[in-house]
Amino acid sequence: MVLKPSDFRVPEVFADWCPGCGDFGIMNGLQMAFAELGLEPHRIVMVSGIGCSGKEPHNVKCNGVHTLHGRTLPFAMGIKVANPELEVIAIGGDGDGLGIGAGHFVNAGRRNLDMTYIIHNNGVYGLTKGQASPTLRLGLQTKALPKPNINEAVNAIGLAVISGYTFAARSYAYDVRHLKDTIKQAIQHKGLAFIDCLQPCPTYNNITTKDWYAGEDRKDASGKPQSRLYKLEETGFDPVVHDWSEDFQKKMAAMDKAREWGDRIPIGVFYKNELEPTFEERLKDRIPFYRERPPAKQKLKDQNGFSTVDLSEFMGELKTS
Amino acid sequence: MPIDSINWMAGGPQGSGVDTAANIFGKACGYGGLYVFGRREYHSNIKGLHSYFHLRISPKQVIANINDVNLLAAFDAETAVRHINEVVPEGGIIVDAKDMDTKVLEVPTFPPEYKEEIKRIMQEQNLGETLNDWLNHAKQRNVHVFPVPYMNLLNQIGEKLGIPQISKITRMINVLTIGVSFALLKYDRNLAEKAVKATFAEKGKIAEMNALALNTAYDYAEQTFKTDFKHRLTKLDVNEERLFLTGNQAVAMGKVLGGCRVQTYYPITPAADESEYLEAHQIMKTSTGEDEAIVVIQTEDEIAAVNSASGAALAGARAATSTSGPGFSLMVEGLSWAGNSEVPLVITYYQRGAPATGLPTRHGQGDLRFAMHAGHGEFPRIILASGDIEECFYDAAKAFNLAEKYQMPVIHLLDKAMANCSQTYPVFDYSNFKIDRGELLTEKDLEGKEYRRFRFTETGISPRVVLGTKNAVHWYTGDEHNELGHISEEPLNRRRMVEKRMKKLEQVQKEVPAEEKLKFYGDTDSENIIVSWGSPKGAILESLDMLKQEGFSLGFMQVRLIHPLPTEEVKKALQGKKRIIDVEDNYTAQLGGIIKEATGIAPNYYVLKYTGRPMTTTEVCKALKAILTGKAAEREVLTFGS
CATH class of the missing domain: 3.40.920.10 (Pyruvate-ferredoxin oxidoreductase, PFOR, domain III)
Incomplete structure (x- = not known):
């Protein structure tokens, strides 16, 4: 089935983000990636948390589960474990995933479910009117803050790598082509894929703005802005773990790149390892038929409605004779 | 003796x-x-x-x-x-x-x-x-x-x-x-x-x-030891097959029977034994010859436990989580989400001595009102309270039917006494247990049709699909939503949605069989009646027998469906009684209060215990006798047990 990005539009819903919001870019990136991968809408489940990013699933024509603040990953896990055939895309803000949901962020890495997690990283809590998010650097004072930020930022890519995510990438909401490609790679990756998606918040983040990322403040002699973003793939950086012996070095290299910020900000894939077994593979080791008959696909009852379960083994152990 | x-x-x-x-x-x-x-x-x-x-x-x-x-x-x-x-x-x-x-x-x-x-x-x-x-x-x-x-x-x-x-x-x-x-x-x-x-x-x-x-x-x-020790244990010849099991095990088996295929949990006493037992018995035989299996996930906290169970339920697995008071406290936001999104979620809730960490390994029934009211906002839920290990088994299975039929969270409310007590029973005959998945649509049902997950209907129940069903892309949100599941703050839609959700409780009231709501024992025509719920049941039933032999007339109403409370039936049972004796393992006599709120009829005697130890027949019988002979205070507080 040939799908177009427009097949993933939801005309009946007005996308109510501020004009110029990065969420539009991410929405386009998702719709393009889904279309190019030929994913039928009913097979996709987009799971989101709370905040502006939480509304993303309502604007993409596929199943959407708009959940609680910080709880995107637990919901996504339940859905994926119950039916591993579903293509599960978890969406969340930076506060959602790295503040209130940070415990889930770390623990999801331990499981390595075969799904994708995209954080909308704009440094602020937009929907509650501009408070500092966990990715805002120490000392920065975005316009709604009464005082400069007193907390240091968490390093999302670094945290993902040491938590066990087997794919860690960064992209930019205004580079939709790069974002679309990154999303495609994340979906195709076997294991838990994390994308740190940088995005301006045109309303509340007056520091890391679209112009800032584009380098409008640092033009070269010819007057051309020098973008702060550069693509890892264009520098010959190889994030792929081909053999377990490389893993430590690749992780260190990813961490090293993840430290870069300011005048040079890398985007692209930082780390990728498909050698680590996924949670689904680990389950299959215990339940040989897990793939064919996952929890959501089991029969439960016979044609007359009776439970098909035979408890004689359970009861055998408990019998008094 | x-x-x-x-x-x-x-x-x-x-x-x-x-x-x-x-x-x-x-x-x-x-x-x-x-x-x-x-x-x-x-x-x-x-x-x-x-x-x-x-x-x-x-x-x-x-x-x-x-x-x-x-x-x-x-x-x-x-x-x-x-x-x-x-x-x-x-x-x-x-x-x-x-x-x-x-x-x-x-x-x-x-x-x-x-x-x-x-x-x-x-x-x-x-x-x-x-x-x-x-x-x-x-x-x-x-x-x-x-x-x-x-x-x-x-x-x-x-x-x-x-x-x-x-x-x-x-x-x-x-x-x-x-x-x-x-x-x-x-x-x-x-x-x-x-x-x-x-x-x-x-x-x-x-x-x-x-x-x-x-x-x-x-x-x-x-x-x-040549002393004359008079007690004897003598074996008997018995043909009947029997089980000796704990409440935790009964619940686990009931869940398997009821089709639970995803169980999530975070370690907590006295609930964790159930999940561990399930994981140890993960693969099960079926009558089709094809094995089935339950996935048990130990999550990072109870917040993840409740929400991943909800996720699994939306994807079409029968899913549950199991916890006790402190864990349930963390699940409350997730419960509210599940109520709003009409998720067939089952929560097995073993009460223990509370508040706070309380008596982590001891018994209590102090969480009834919490289970009833937990969660911000108004949304429907079902609370089932089992009174013995056999009921634990069947209620655990039945909870999934109710959850899917009425599309709402079901809290199976148990306690430490039942979790950890063990009892001999004739082997459970579960051959009549049916799975009822409620109104569940498939790809075929939806061909060429527009699907609305939260369609307004007479009963308030909207036909459900599971995530991944072809021809039925749909949405959920914790926000108030329209029929499609998209965010809506429109006041009239809001009114209809609130009413749609709450109305489902009327169906529960109408359709749950009488004996699964209330169970009556003893002399129900007597002017004296006991009301109780949960694990005190055993001590009450034995007391009933003993008191009958002594010539006392007394009935007992066990409340099994605590929410929605079968108000009319309760009223009918209590009207005109001289003595209504509320027996519970808590300080505030929570069921008594709930009954009073719903029916206007209040118990006039209370037998309560909150030492962290379950009631014994000995002390319940003594307290009841004191009440029946006019020698008791309005409130008898029991304390037996080390």
Whole structure:
């Protein structure tokens, strides 16, 4: 089935983000990636948390589960474990995933479910009117803050790598082509894929703005802005773990790149390892038929409605004779 | 008490095999066709603090605990001290001979407030300071004392086994006490040996070692104790097949039967045993010949547990999570989401002593109102309260039917007493159990049609699909939403959605069978009626029988569907009664309050307990009798149990 990005539009819903919001870019990136991968809408489940990013699933024509603040990953896990055939895309803000949901962020890495997690990283809590998010650097004072930020930022890519995510990438909401490609790679990756998606918040983040990322403040002699973003793939950086012996070095290299910020900000894939077994593979080791008959696909009852379960083994152990 | 019924108690420091001893003892009795009811008490501690297991054994079915102990198997001095006054005349105490000179006030594990109690007892009863003094005092009440040199026996066993270090086999003190107990009770030692071997079947040589310990102790007691110990355990010939199981196990099996295929949990007492049991029995046989399996996920916290269970439920698996009070507190936001999004989520909630960490390993029924009201906003839920282990089994299965049929969270409200008690039952016949998935649409049903997940209908129930169904892309949100599941703040849509969700409770009221809402026992025409819920049921039923024999007339209404409360039926049952006696394990008489709120009829007597220990038949019966004879206060507070 040939799908177009427009097949993933939801005309009946007005996308109510501020004009110029990065969420539009991410929405386009998702719709393009889904279309190019030929994913039928009913097979996709987009799971989101709370905040502006939480509304993303309502604007993409596929199943959407708009959940609680910080709880995107637990919901996504339940859905994926119950039916591993579903293509599960978890969406969340930076506060959602790295503040209130940070415990889930770390623990999801331990499981390595075969799904994708995209954080909308704009440094602020937009929907509650501009408070500092966990990715805002120490000392920065975005316009709604009464005082400069007193907390240091968490390093999302670094945290993902040491938590066990087997794919860690960064992209930019205004580079939709790069974002679309990154999303495609994340979906195709076997294991838990994390994308740190940088995005301006045109309303509340007056520091890391679209112009800032584009380098409008640092033009070269010819007057051309020098973008702060550069693509890892264009520098010959190889994030792929081909053999377990490389893993430590690749992780260190990813961490090293993840430290870069300011005048040079890398985007692209930082780390990728498909050698680590996924949670689904680990389950299959215990339940040989897990793939064919996952929890959501089991029969439960016979044609007359009776439970098909035979408890004689359970009861055998408990019998008094 | 007929001499062929026995109350046997084993006690010792945690980690010394008290539970194992009780399981072996119970098993051996089961092999002999006897019924067993067991209550397990333990501290929130890994090793060293006092734990005990009270087993009631009878040729007839036993369904609750009583105060009496006929034979106390004390692994240590603490057990003898704590339970000495529970041992009845003609009963016996098995103690370690080396503990006789232990000064009771010097037992290191006694907390100061308990030492004060000991001092009071010493003063009142004019007792000396050693255990021996206490035991001599008990002898004056015709209690038999059986000192056993555990260490000498272990030495003998060690020699036979070629194990010189006693420390490696001190764990077998538990089995020594069983050997002595069965010898005193003149019970068939082959059955005891069979139980030991079955218990350690998977542990190779350990089984033989323990069998040797059992027989050594049995021989020792037979040769040493010639006293006339009147209690007997005699095996019976029984053709019926029976189970001996805990509430945790019953719930786990019920869930499997009910089609639960994803269970999430975060470790917490007394719920975790259920999840571990499920994981150990992950793959199950079915009548189709094709195995099925349940995925058990230990999550990072209870927040993840409840929300991943909701996710699994939306994807079409029957899903549950299992917890106790502190964990449920963390689940509350997720519960509200599930209520709003009409998720068929099952939460198994084992209450324990609360608030806060409370009494982590002890019993309580203080969370009824919390379960009822937890979650911000108004949304429908169902609360089922089982009163015994058999109900635990069927309710656990049924909860999934209700959750899917009415598309709302179901809280299966249990308690520590039921989780950890064990009881003998005839094998459950579950062959009539049906799975009802409610209005669940498939790809075919939806061909060429527009699907609206939250379509307004007469009953409030919108036909459901699972995530991934072709022709049915759909949305969920924790926001208020329109029929499609998209965010909507429109006031009229809001009104309809609120009403749609709440209306479903009327269907629950209409469709749940009467006996699954309320169960009546005893003389329901009497002017006296007990109202209760949950685990006090056993003690109440036994009291009912005892009081009837004494000529008292009394009925009992067990509330099983607590929410939505079957208001009209409750009103009908309580109207015109002279005495309405509310029996609950909490301080504020929560069910009584709920009934009053719903019906305008309030109980006029209360039997309450909040010591962290379940009610015994002995104390319930006494309190009821006092009420019926006009000798009781309006509020009887029970305190029995160590």
